[in-house]
Amino acid sequence: MILVLNTGSSSIKAAIFDSTLSEIATATLTGLGDTDGMATLKSGATSTQIAAPDHAAGITAILNALQGHDVTSVAHRVVHGGTALTAPCKIDAQVIATIEANVPLAPLHNPPALAGIRAMANARPDLPQYASFDTAFHATNPDVATAYAIPQNLRDLGIRRYGFHGLSYASMVDHFGADLPARLLALHLGNGASLCAIHNGTSAASSMGYSPLDGLTMGTRSGAIDGMAVLRIAEDHGLAEANRILNKESGLKALGGTNDMRSLTASDTPQAAFAVDHFCYWAARHAGSAIVAMGGVDAIAFTGGIGENAPDIRAKIMGHLSFLGDLPIHVVEAQEERQIARDAQRNGAI
Ligand code: ADP
Numbered sequence: 001m002i003l004v005l006n007t008g009s010s011s012i013k014a015a016i017f018d019s020t021l022s023e024i025a026t027a028t029l030t031g032l033g034d035t036d037g038m039a040t041l042k043s044g045a046t047s048t049q050i051a052a053p054d055h056a057a058g059i060t061a062i063l064n065a066l067q068g069h070d071v072t073s074v075a076h077r078v079v080h081g082g083t084a085l086t087a088p089c090k091i092d093a094q095v096i097a098t099i100e101a102n103v104p105l106a107p108l109h110n111p112p113a114l115a116g117i118r119a120m121a122n123a124r125p126d127l128p129q130y131a132s133f134d135t136a137f138h139a140t141n142p143d144v145a146t147a148y149a150i151p152q153n154l155r156d157l158g159i160r161r162y163g164f165h166g167l168s169y170a171s172m173v174d175h176f177g178a179d180l181p182a183r184l185l186a187l188h189l190g191n192g193a194s195l196c197a198i199h200n201g202t203s204a205a206s207s208m209g210y211s212p213l214d215g216l217t218m219g220t221r222s223g224a225i226d227g228m229a230v231l232r233i234a235e236d237h238g239l240a241e242a243n244r245i246l247n248k249e250s251g252l253k254a255l256g257g258t259n260d261m262r263s264l265t266a267s268d269t270p271q272a273a274f275a276v277d278h279f280c281y282w283a284a285r286h287a288g289s290a291i292v293a294m295g296g297v298d299a300i301a302f303t304g305g306i307g308e309n310a311p312d313i314r315a316k317i318m319g320h321l322s323f324l325g326d327l328p329i330h331v332v333e334a335q336e337e338r339q340i341a342r343d344a345q346r347n348g349a350i
Contacts, residue, residue, distance in 0.1 A: 003074045133166065
């Protein structure tokens with residue numbers, strides 16, 4: 001069996017899959033790094049408070065919670081593979097060094113993933129480890145789509161578009177199998193939101209760029225915003241605060257008072273209605289761009305918490321795209337953890 005780990009700065013999500021890729025068990029640790037050193041561990045129906053001052057302690061707690069299962073390999077979600085790690089792989093010293101080298105590209109996301117990989121290597125050195133990258137699916141985007149028109153020395157630093165939510169889109173491709181439409185506009189609409197032009201099974205364009213901030217209006221991220229406006233915010237508030245504002249205080253939360261789409265659609269305030277309008281309008285605007293990248297569109301697929309559960313939002317976005325005529329619309333369950341297990345299995349894990 002394979003243990004899939006999604007290690008974030010304050011949480012670790014774990015799921016065990018068997019060789020048929022059925023989910024056997026899950027455990028989630030939240031509140032990691034809280035000042036009191038205590039975290040909440042949920043496994044099955046039980047929830048307990050445990051001492052977990054760091055990721056190593058968190059991994060130990062997860063392993064204890066899941067100890068009844070015969071785990072033979074571990075697979076990690078890593079947000080940023082950069083330009084070098086463009087496919088899922090088995091983890092060795094070189095891969096760890098490359099993930100480490102990509103920390104400047106994903107300063108919030110790659111360090112916790114590395115901490116998880118290292119903690120696992122210490123706790124269970126006998127288990128082979130694998131990695132799947134949220135950027136990798138977009139490695140097929142052409143240079144013209146990924147390059148920013150900025151000086152060469154800056155492009156040499158890796159300042160370019162990457163795209164994210166790749167595990168979700170890769171799992172969607174697997175979901176369709178032989179029935180995959182040639183030109184599929186895929187929208188992953190959750191707290192983070194993006195869309196992807198999937199052309200003959202590979203990514204041709206992503207609405208996300210250098211970071212997951214770009215593109216659609218999101219739960220707490222602004223989505224696309226002019227670089228000069230970003231500079232102005234940084235000038236007025238400082239870099240760290242500008243970062244926080246754009247990533248944590250913007251998007252639906254800034255426009256409608258909450259990042260929770262369900263609450264917004266249930267609310268009758270004009271602010272909530274505007275936030276919903278903004279979300280749908282910009283999803284459709286970016287859809288137009290992605291459709292150009294594929295030279296047309298044959299079908300549309302929605303996934304993510306909003307994409308799967310909010311038919312009114314899907315309808316509103318499709319309303320903006322009605323000029324495209326009748327298109328098949330699919331709703332697909334996001335299965336990023338299963339995709340990580342599938343990737344590891346393809347690399348020989350189980
Ligand atoms: P994350 O990106 O954090 O994984 P999810 O994919 O779980 O997030 O999506 C969370 C979003 O989905 C929230 O905005 C939530 O309100 C929204 N959502 C979930 N169910 C519904 C629903 N029935 N109607 C509208 N929005 C929903």
